[in-house]
Amino acid sequence: MSFQAIEGQERATRLLKLSMQTGKLHHAYIFSGLDGIGKKKTALELAKALNCRQPGPEGGCDLCDSCLKLEKGNHPDFVHLRPEGSQYIRIGQIRGLEEQINFPPYMGRVRLCLIDKASHLKIEAAHAFLKTLEEPPAGNVFVLLVNDLGDILPTLVSRCLAIAFIPLPFAVIARKLLEEGASAEEAASLSRLSGGSLGRALRYKQTGFWEKHQAWLEQLEVLSPHKSAILLEGIKKWLGSREEMLEKLEMGRVCLRDILGASLGLTENGELPPVQRDRVAALAARHPASVWLRRLALIDRTAEYLTGPANPQLAWEMLWLKMART
Numbered sequence: 001m002s003f004q005a006i007e008g009q010e011r012a013t014r015l016l017k018l019s020m021q022t023g024k025l026h027h028a029y030i031f032s033g034l035d036g037i038g039k040k041k042t043a044l045e046l047a048k049a050l051n052c053r054q055p056g057p058e059g060g061c062d063l064c065d066s067c068l069k070l071e072k073g074n075h076p077d078f079v080h081l082r083p084e085g086s087q088y089i090r091i092g093q094i095r096g097l098e099e100q101i102n103f104p105p106y107m108g109r110v111r112l113c114l115i116d117k118a119s120h121l122k123i124e125a126a127h128a129f130l131k132t133l134e135e136p137p138a139g140n141v142f143v144l145l146v147n148d149l150g151d152i153l154p155t156l157v158s159r160c161l162a163i164a165f166i167p168l169p170f171a172v173i174a175r176k177l178l179e180e181g182a183s184a185e186e187a188a189s190l191s192r193l194s195g196g197s198l199g200r201a202l203r204y205k206q207t208g209f210w211e212k213h214q215a216w217l218e219q220l221e222v223l224s225p226h227k228s229a230i231l232l233e234g235i236k237k238w239l240g241s242r243e244e245m246l247e248k249l250e251m252g253r254v255c256l257r258d259i260l261g262a263s264l265g266l267t268e269n270g271e272l273p274p275v276q277r278d279r280v281a282a283l284a285a286r287h288p289a290s291v292w293l294r295r296l297a298l299i300d301r302t303a304e305y306l307t308g309p310a311n312p313q314l315a316w317e318m319l320w321l322k323m324a325r326t
């Protein structure tokens with residue numbers, strides 16, 4: 001691995017390499033873009049390049065003790081901050097970070113502090129972190145990861161150098177899926193459905209994407225305002241952690257978009273396997289597109305609730321009861 005191994009993000013990696021070569025590295029970066037397109041990997045390669053014993057023009061050597069430790073995830077100068085309990089990055093975590101960065105790096109030249117899902121900084125944590133970014137101790141580089149720059153305080157954005165990561169071309173994702181043992185049909189459909197995120201495509205492949213797609217369609221088929229009991233019984237088995245629920249909602253979005261596509265006569269559904277295509281067409285024929293649009297909006301709203309403190313079971317049940325009434 002080196003910067004070269006990060007596919008589809010040449011602009012971002014070129015910018016980082018150039019700033020290192022010219023000694024103009026910024027003290028804080030924000031990498032923005034979809035999940036699963038190489039942001040975290042790039043941050044890791046940046047840490048390698050900054051601390052490698054024998055760095056080359058493409059970054060770390062992958063052979064020295066520093067590169068190896070970074071690759072294994074046990075380098076003392078790589079700090080990885082992420083939401084606790086999959087919800088927020090709290091002020092206690094920022095205080096801990098502040099203590100750490102006041103010491104010089106232990107074994108390398110630069111400590112890289114990765115703030116993963118920086119949009120999940122609790123407001124007081126964000127304000128505390130803002131102060132850290134104003135006067136950062138030497139020897140520290142911060143990298144914040146966000147899906148969208150609009151998701152975090154503008155004052156935080158203004159203290160960082162923003163680098164946009166772009167969705168990967170479908171062909172790149174399809175090739176990776178084939179390398180991972182996917183069939184040609186699977187690679188073609190999942191790469192398109194991934195929206196340009198390799199991470200998402202791989203997750204779809206590993207977690208039985210079509211089975212879940214089918215389960216959603218089956219559940220949508222029993223949607224009726226008069227069958228609340230059957231409906232609630234059917235969705236009970238789907239309950240899980242907040243993260244799992246958010247992933248299920250993501251799958252729901254995919255299904256609803258497929259149905260909407262069929263309802264509006266768009267031909268995008270060519271990527272669906274034949275069994276799914278027939279079910280999607282039958283569902284689309286049941287209601288006008290406006291109903292499916294409203295249901296899609298309900299899914300979006302539920303996902304918003306679930307990123308907050310909402311009770312997952314309640315939010316989940318309300319979603320299905322409301323969808324049944326549309």
Ligand SMILES: [Zn+2]
Nearest residue numbers: 052061064067
């Ligand atoms: Zn190295």
